[in-house]
Amino acid sequence: MKIAVCIKQVPTREWQPRLNDQKTWIREADISYEMNEPDAYALEEALRLRERHGGEVVVCSAGPARVQTVIREALARGADRAIHVEHDRLGAADAFVIAEALAAAMKDEAFDLVLTGLQSDDQGHGQTGVILAERLGIPSSTIIMDVRIEGSSMRVKRELEGGWFQWLAMPLPALLTIQSGINQLRYATLKGIMAAKKKEIQKASLPDGLQPSQQVVGLAVPTRSKQTQMITGSPADAAKELVRRLRDEARAL
Amino acid sequence: MILVIAEQREGKLNRATWEAVAAAQQLAGGAPISVAVLGASTGGLGQELAAASVAAVLVAENAALEPYTPDAYAAAASTLIESVKPAYVLLPHTYQTRDFAPLLAARIRKPLVTDVTGINGTGADATFTRPMFQGKLAAQVKPQAGPPAIITVQIGAFRADAVQKGGAAAVKKVDLQIDPSAIRQKPEAPFREAKQAVDLGQAERIVSVGRGIKSQENIALAEKLATAMGAEIAASRPICDNGWLPMERQIGSSGQTVAPKLYVALGISGAIQHLVGMKGSRTIVAINKDAEAPIFEVADYGIVGDLFEIAPALITELEKS
Numbered sequence: 001m002k003i004a005v006c007i008k009q010v011p012t013r014e015w016q017p018r019l020n021d022q023k024t025w026i027r028e029a030d031i032s033y034e035m036n037e038p039d040a041y042a043l044e045e046a047l048r049l050r051e052r053h054g055g056e057v058v059v060c061s062a063g064p065a066r067v068q069t070v071i072r073e074a075l076a077r078g079a080d081r082a083i084h085v086e087h088d089r090l091g092a093a094d095a096f097v098i099a100e101a102l103a104a105a106m107k108d109e110a111f112d113l114v115l116t117g118l119q120s121d122d123q124g125h126g127q128t129g130v131i132l133a134e135r136l137g138i139p140s141s142t143i144i145m146d147v148r149i150e151g152s153s154m155r156v157k158r159e160l161e162g163g164w165f166q167w168l169a170m171p172l173p174a175l176l177t178i179q180s181g182i183n184q185l186r187y188a189t190l191k192g193i194m195a196a197k198k199k200e201i202q203k204a205s206l207p208d209g210l211q212p213s214q215q216v217v218g219l220a221v222p223t224r225s226k227q228t229q230m231i232t233g234s235p236a237d238a239a240k241e242l243v244r245r246l247r248d249e250a251r252a253l
Numbered sequence: 254m255i256l257v258i259a260e261q262r263e264g265k266l267n268r269a270t271w272e273a274v275a276a277a278q279q280l281a282g283g284a285p286i287s288v289a290v291l292g293a294s295t296g297g298l299g300q301e302l303a304a305a306s307v308a309a310v311l312v313a314e315n316a317a318l319e320p321y322t323p324d325a326y327a328a329a330a331s332t333l334i335e336s337v338k339p340a341y342v343l344l345p346h347t348y349q350t351r352d353f354a355p356l357l358a359a360r361i362r363k364p365l366v367t368d369v370t371g372i373n374g375t376g377a378d379a380t381f382t383r384p385m386f387q388g389k390l391a392a393q394v395k396p397q398a399g400p401p402a403i404i405t406v407q408i409g410a411f412r413a414d415a416v417q418k419g420g421a422a423a424v425k426k427v428d429l430q431i432d433p434s435a436i437r438q439k440p441e442a443p444f445r446e447a448k449q450a451v452d453l454g455q456a457e458r459i460v461s462v463g464r465g466i467k468s469q470e471n472i473a474l475a476e477k478l479a480t481a482m483g484a485e486i487a488a489s490r491p492i493c494d495n496g497w498l499p500m501e502r503q504i505g506s507s508g509q510t511v512a513p514k515l516y517v518a519l520g521i522s523g524a525i526q527h528l529v530g531m532k533g534s535r536t537i538v539a540i541n542k543d544a545e546a547p548i549f550e551v552a553d554y555g556i557v558g559d560l561f562e563i564a565p566a567l568i569t570e571l572e573k574s
Contacts, residue, residue, distance in 0.1 A: 013464075013522070016545060017389045022454065027387070099359070109452050118351075125367055130323075130355035139324065139437035142352045159507055160443055161348050165499075169439040181494030181509075211398060213364035217380055218393035223546070228539075228555045238556050239566035245554060250536040252458070252515035253482065253571075 001055035001149070004109065005046045006102055006116035006132065007039040007074055011065040013121070023219055025092055035070045037216075038117025042178040044185050045147060046115050047078045053149055056080040058109065062101040064091045068201065075196035076188035083109075086191040087206040095127035096213040102128075105204035111136075114157070118143050126177075133175035136167035141168060142177040254383030255281050256339035257307075258291040258330060260349055261298055266290075266522040269345030271389075273411035276406045277343045287311055287337055289427070290328075291329050293319030299424040306420035311337070317431040320545050325354040329429050330357045336427070339401045340377065343400055346405035348506075358403050364396035364404040368525070370410040383407075387524055388547035405558015408529055451485070451501050453547055458484035458515040460530070462492055465541060465560055469497045470558070474517055478564050481515070481571040489527045505530035520560045523548030540564070 011026075012034045018027040035043075046057045059074040061067050062085040071082045085101045093101070106114070115137070133140035139168035145165065146157035154170050159179050160166055188196075229245070231238045246253045255277045257446075260267040285308035290298045292314060299312040302516070313333060317325045334342060344350045346368050358365035374394065380393045381404060383532060396402035411412035416434050436444035453459060458478040466472060479486045486502060493503040504511055505527040516534035523539070523546055531537070532551045540560050549555045557561055 011386065012545075015386075015389070016354070016543075017386055018563075019390075034372070036408075048439060089347075095355070096364070114380040121387055125365075126351050126364055126385070127355035127367065134356055134359035140356065141323070141438055143348060144261040158440075159348070161506060162510070163508060164443045165447055167441040168445045170442075172417040172438060173419065174437075178484070185438075190327065213358075213398060214366055214394045214396050216392045217395050219390050220393075222384070222388065222550060226550050226551055227555065228552045228556045230549075230557065234557060235566040235567075238558065238571045239563060242554060242556060243570045244569065246433070246536065246538070250515070250553065252536040 001053045001054060001112045001167050002058070003010050003044045003046045003049060003108070004058050004060050004106060004114045005039070005074070005079065006060045006109040006114065006129065007043060007060065007070055008036040008120045008122070009033045009063055009070040010036045010120055010122040013215045017221070018218055024216055028091065033066065033069065034075060036117055036120045036122070038119060038178060038180050040117075040185055041180050042115040042117050043077060043079065044183045045072055045178055047146065047151065048183060049113070055112075057253065058083060058111070060083070060102055060106055062090045062098050064088045064095075071201055072196050073188060075199045076192040077186060078192060082201040083204055084201050085204045085206055092205065092229070094123065094212050094214055095125040095131060097210045099131035099135060100164065100210050102132050104207045104208070105249060107136060110173070112173050114173070115178055116136070117177055118177040129175055129177040137174070138173045138175055139170055140175040140177070141170060142180045144176045145179050146184050147176065254285045254337060254339045255284060255341045256333065256337050257286060257288045257343045258333075259288055259298070259302060260345055260347060261290060261292055261295065264296050264298065265547060266301060267345060267347060268413055269347060269408045271416050272411040273343045273345045273406050274307070275413060275415045276369070277285070277373060279340060279373055279411070280343070280372050284340075284376065285341070289313055289333050291318050291326065294391050299406045303420065303422040303424050304418050305422070306417040307422045309514070310422050310424045311427045312424060313427045313429050315429045315431050317436060318431045321349060321442045322436050322438045322440060323356050324438060325431055326339060326353040327356040327360055328431050328435065332426065332429055333360050334361060334401060335411045340399070341550065342401050342403045344403070344405045344487060346407050350405050354403055354405055364399055364402055365405070366394050366396055367405045369404050371495070375428070384525060387522070389545065407525065409532065411486055445495050446500070447541065453485055453487055453502065453504065453509045453511050456485040456511065456513050458482050459504070459511060460515045460517045460519060461487040461526075462519045463489040463521030464491050466492065466510040469495070471561070473496050474561070478517070478568055481514070481568045484515070484517070487511070489521050507523060518548050518552070518566065519550050522546045523551065
């Protein structure tokens with residue numbers, strides 16, 4: 001099986017946002033990055049499918065030169081090779097542009113299965129995978145919690161709201177967006193890290209003329225909808241004050 | 254014209270549909286609105302929707318729409334858009350629209366703005382507020398290359414009870430051609446995994462833990478706090494994904510929705526998927542080391558600090574009396 005996994009590099013969860021002077025995007029200078037978490041689960045699922053059914057896992061990522069760090073990490077965890085669509089404008093690009101960029105680089109590979117996370121922890125559009133499927137001319141299903149390959153088709157378990165699930169059958173090739181928690185992640189071994197250095201990262205260029213589908217005209221720290229009473233002091237003092245207020249003000253204890 | 258696509262399952266409207274209608278009324282600024290309901294057989298849903306002050310209700314029935322598949326829904330919605338020619342298409346942001354709205358947008362090559370929490374202005378000049386970076390920032394977004402622009406609105410962001418009623422909307426049938434052989438997903442019946450042994454919906458108080466708890470061993474601390482408060486223990490998704498607490502104790506869009514008297518969020522940053530499951534709680538306490546964590550936006554009381562210091566202090570304080 002030839003499996004592609006699309007991964008994105010995003011700011012770490014600990015990152016505190018700082019805006020550029022125009023307040024239209026973040027200040028990229030002082031960010032540390034990591035692999036988008038749902039994509040890490042998609043990668044793990046791809047590696048497990050390869051262990052069961054054979055074949056290869058190809059990591060695909062669209063972004064500036066910095067995304068090589070997460071590509072190397074994916075190779076160290078066990079992916080076989082990578083395709084990197086490299087361009088500076090891809091760092092802040094929307095889902096349409098990313099999907100078109102990936103589609104152009106991936107279409108001649110004829111993958112049997114394409115996996116990616118259900119959404120990114122940065123822009124969070126939750127669209128890239130499905131748009132990519134349409135551009136590759138293959139069916140998609142989203143928010144997937146189990147994948148069973150059965151010959152030239154598969155059965156997948158889709159998560160619905162409120163604890164409900166549903167199995168569906170789909171032909172291959174197809175694209176799935178993977179939900180976090182579908183499996184237990186593995187981490188790179190020292191051997192994997194050494195092996196990754198020799199693995200191929202194929203560069204692809206961004207197709208000309210891609211137009212964004214939406215423009216960010218302003219970015220701000222969200223306004224509070226509630227008047228939160230902040231309780232300060234030493235842990236003991238804060239605990240005492242909180243318990244008092246929960247008893248006397250909120251009558252919740 | 255603004256087109257709202259209603260969401261229904263087994264003949265029942267998803268309540269979030271009314272929130273999308275409220276958003277449409279705000280965005281329209283007086284321009285006409287049509288609401289479409291899709292399905293194999295939609296029964297009285299058309300009449301139910303006609304209670305809103307809208308220009309028309311479109312009933313689009315086709316056997317291929319049951320059960321739901323993204324291929325059939327994207328095909329139906331693109332046909333509707335072609336005939337109505339709306340400036341905007343509004344839908345609630347649900348698991349179902351997350352599945353087919355991007356497919357629809359890709360197919361008709363129009364912009365899709367997801368998870369919208371606010372609308373600024375009306376008509377063609379409108380911009381849309383949506384969370385980015387896990388809710389740490391709110392972006393103002395302007396769709397490019399519409400019309401139409403497709404907009405999905407976050408559950409709870411617009412009030413269903415704010416829908417202007419009292420319209421005399423005509424309910425019209427719309428013909429849809431859907432080629433059943435073009436539907437590539439073959440769904441089976443939905444099911445529930447575990448018997449819900451714990452009904453957190455009935456709990457008066459809940460102590461809920463998030464990533465800040467750091468390791469499985471530390472869950473015991475949260476359980477001790479829950480006992481001292483007379484509360485049930487619950488968690489955000491990553492904790493259950495790691496197997497530190499069973500899935501049935503998960504709060505959020507993929508778990509249970511709760512509204513207890515007291516909800517204590519311990520080391521939970523407050524991703525929107527979690528917030529939708531608990532923001533209706535009467536009193537919310539947030540304890541987190543990060544003062545900028547989105548959980549503080551919904552909290553009544555907040556303590557910024559180390560939960561490993563604050564939780565033991567709380568237990569001591571509660572056990573005093």
